Amino acid sequence: MISKERQASALQRFAAANPQLLEEIAGLSAHEQQQQIEWAFEDAAQEQGLEPWELTLQLIAGSDAELQAMRLEVHREVAEALGMEWEEYCSINEIDDAAP
Numbered sequence: 552m553i554s555k556e557r558q559a560s561a562l563q564r565f566a567a568a569n570p571q572l573l574e575e576i577a578g579l580s581a582h583e584q585q586q587q588i589e590w591a592f593e594d595a596a597q598e599q600g601l602e603p604w605e606l607t608l609q610l611i612a613g614s615d616a617e618l619q620a621m622r623l624e625v626h627r628e629v630a631e632a633l634g635m636e637w638e639e640y641c642s643i644n645e646i647d648d649a650a651p
Contacts, residue, residue: 552628553604561607565592 566573566588576587596606604625612618623646630640640646 552625553607557611558607561610562588562592564610565595565606 562585569591572588572591576584579587592606593603596603599606601609605622608618608621608625612621626640626644626646627637630637633640635643
């Protein structure tokens with residue numbers, strides 16, 4: 552899945568790209584600020600038609616190729632956790648790159 556380090560990096564980049572959000576939450580405690588950033592992040596993902604993990608990868612990927620590789624990595628981990636064969640998982644989830 553997505554490591555805590557990757558998630559933290561994505562949230563930092565998201566917050567930095569949204570200075571108005573940071574202004575709005577400046578008076579809150581650090582914990583409350585973090586919650587608000589996470590909620591805004593989830594809302595932004597939903598607005599873009601993405602799962603939060605997908606937005607995370609988009610924010611931390613250095614290139615389109617890296618983004619695709621990270622997506623496949625996450626999907627492979629999910630398939631493994633579910634005990635599914637990679638080809639079956641790809642078929643069910645309509646993933647084009649079924650190469651192991």
